[in-house]
Amino acid sequence: MTIAKDHHVPRFKQTNAGKIKIKTWGKRQVVMFTTFLALFLLTVYGFLTFDYKGISFVQAVTDTIYNVKVMFFQPAMSHFTFGEALGQVGVTIGLGILSTIIGAIISLFLALFAAKNLSSKTVSSAIIIVITFIRAVPTVLWVLIFAIAAGLGSEAVIIGMTFHSIAFLVKAYSEAFEEIDEGVLEALRAGGANWWHIVTHAVIPSTTSSLLSWTFLRFETNFTVAVAMGAAAGAGGIGFELLMASNFYFDLREVGFITYLILIVAIAFELLSTQLKKRFLSGTSMS
Amino acid sequence: MVLLQVDHISKHYEKDKPVLSDISLHVQQGEFISIIGPSGAGKSTFLRCINRMIDISSGEIHFDGTNMMALNKRNLRKNRTKIGMIFQHYNLVSRLTVIENVLHGRLGYKSTFQGVLSLFKEEEKREAFHLLEKLGMAEHAYKRCDQLSGGQKQRVGIARALIQSPKLLLCDEPIASLDPSSSKIIMDHLKEISTEMNITCIVNLHQVDVAKKYSDRIIGLNAGEIVYNGAPKDLLEREIREIYGANAAHLMMK
Structure with a gap:
């Protein structure tokens, strides 16, 4: 064994008991440990000092279980027909599609200028900073901000969701563009092609499939956001029905029905997107 | 007819670290030139300086009667159409x-x-x-x-x-990723292009034997300087050693 040669300086650390340590306590570990300990103690303290306002814990749990049971095991419609429900889902899907498509078109152009290999450093950094800021603020807030000008309703929701979609898609698209083989761009440039030629003949064709799958992913997100926005910002659609059923009629069975409906639609989109991915990305690596 | 005239060009990314230093080269129309040299000698950089994919630090390049350094973006595009480029990774x-x-x-x-x-x-x-x-x-x-x-x-x-x-083809290690039989096909095509279509070819190569077989003239590049510029038949052991440095004895060659 060659290791034995320089044995006079042991490289391993030992515990007091003489066992070899395999973990060392760096600054990182200390910070992590202190944080966890503090959170744990706060949680225990919190539970000990809750003001339960006379609610019986057992009663609360049984009631909740009963509610959940009614919601999910006895779903029913009482304020609309199945056809109307589907129509409302259609409205929600429409909100999702519209904001995704408008967002995707604007993002495509912005992303070209945000990609470091296609744009100048200043322009790219400027776009990325703005985009990061927009993305950091939740969609709901953007909707409420635009509601000041557009009024609560579908207009504000579309603008707000489009805004956030752009922030998301520009990042996704520009990263896809940045992964393009630099040599291809060089080859076209060496042949005398200009920037727009390179974009349309090399950049877009090489990234179509990943652009499409990012867009569809965003559509799935926008659908679920549109459900919430229907309730929160009065954009209509199935989300609004959900709000009415739960807060206005206190109809738990209807809440259950709507939840299942949304779930089914979401699963359908998920399946569709896997199918699309299989079809468009098969054979070629999604590099 | 001189197609390409490179005069005293230098390129450095950092000061005191030249990638190319004081390179001069005159190329005739229809000539087949190979550039050989160790990795990092500046072969690729030199090719890209000719069509200004990389801008040189000093010197002059005249191609087909135009001063390449004086061209604006639009005219550079127009002139690049006259220079074809071929790459190792296609x-x-x-x-x-x-x-x-x-x-x-x-x-x-x-x-x-x-x-x-x-x-x-x-x-x-x-x-x-x-x-x-x-x-x-x-x-x-x-x-x-x-x-x-x-x-x-x-x-x-x-x-x-x-x-x-094009009037000029710049080939950046066109056969470095290919098997021997494909390499032969590609080199034969390039040779044919230069003789039959009278298109000048400047080819970066790693294989000395290939360079000797196909070229009209061989340029040896080492550490950004031209150390050999002459006919393939004059490229002997001593010259090769000068191009590739002291380790030439270990070069895998026939």
């Missing part, structure tokens, strides 16, 4: 078909509008097929490039360069 758009990739060579002649909408003339398309025919690739014209072998991809690369109707 640099084709792999999701597009062979014929689409070949037609990319015509983009230099197009306005933004024509290029974006792929408005290629019938004669350009016919020429593309003609070139593919010549390179033995016509049957693959509608295949996607990611279905081709390395040698086939390189032939598409050559077709893309030739459709520019």
Whole structure:
């Protein structure tokens, strides 16, 4: 064994008991440990000092279980027909599609200028900073901000969701563009092609499939956001029905029905997107 | 006729660390020149300086009667159409078909509008097929490039360069990723292009024997300087040692 040669300086650390340590306590570990300990103690303290306002814990749990049971095991419609429900889902899907498509078109152009290999450093950094800021603020807030000008309703929701979609898609698209083989761009440039030629003949064709799958992913997100926005910002659609059923009629069975409906639609989109991915990305690596 | 005239060009990214220093070279029309030298000698940089893919730090380059250094962006584009380029990794758009990739060579002649909408003339398309025919690739014209072998991809690369109707071909290690038989096909094509079409070829190579077999003239580059500039037959053991440095004895050669 060659290791034995320089044995006079042991490289391993030992515990007091003489066992070899395999973990060392760096600054990182200390910070992590202190944080966890503090959170744990706060949680225990919190539970000990809750003001339960006379609610019986057992009663609360049984009631909740009963509610959940009614919601999910006895779903029913009482304020609309199945056809109307589907129509409302259609409205929600429409909100999702519209904001995704408008967002995707604007993002495509912005992303070209945000990609470091296609744009100048200043322009790219400027776009990325703005985009990061927009993305950091939740969609709901953007909707409420635009509601000041557009009024609560579908207009504000579309603008707000489009805004956030752009922030998301520009990042996704520009990263896809940045992964393009630099040599291809060089080859076209060496042949005398200009920037727009390179974009349309090399950049877009090489990234179509990943652009499409990012867009569809965003559509799935926008659908679920549109459900919430229907309730929160009065954009209509199935989300609004959900709000009415739960807060206005206190109809738990209807809440259950709507939840299942949304779930089914979401699963359908998920399946569709896997199918699309299989079809468009098969054979070629999604590099 | 002198086609390309390179005078005292230097290139450095950092001060005191020249990649190319004081390189001068005159190239005749139709000449086949190989540039050999160890990795990092500046072969690729030199090729890219000629069509200004990389801007030089000092010196002058005259190509086909124009001063390349004085060109603005628009005229540079126009002049680049006269210089075809071929790459080690082919640099084709792999999701597009062979014929689409070949037609990319015509983009230099197009306005933004024509290029974006792929408005290629019938004669350009016919020429593309003609070139593919010549390179033995016509049957693959509608295949996607990611279905081709390395040698086939390189032939598409050559077709893309030739459709520019260039006066000069810059080949950056065209056979470094190819097996011997594909390498021979590619080198034979390049040689044919220079003799029959009277297109000048400047080829970066790693294989000394290939360079000796095909070239009219060999340039030896070491650490950014020309250390050999002469006929293949005069390139002997001593010169090779000078180009590749002290370790030339270990060079794998016949």
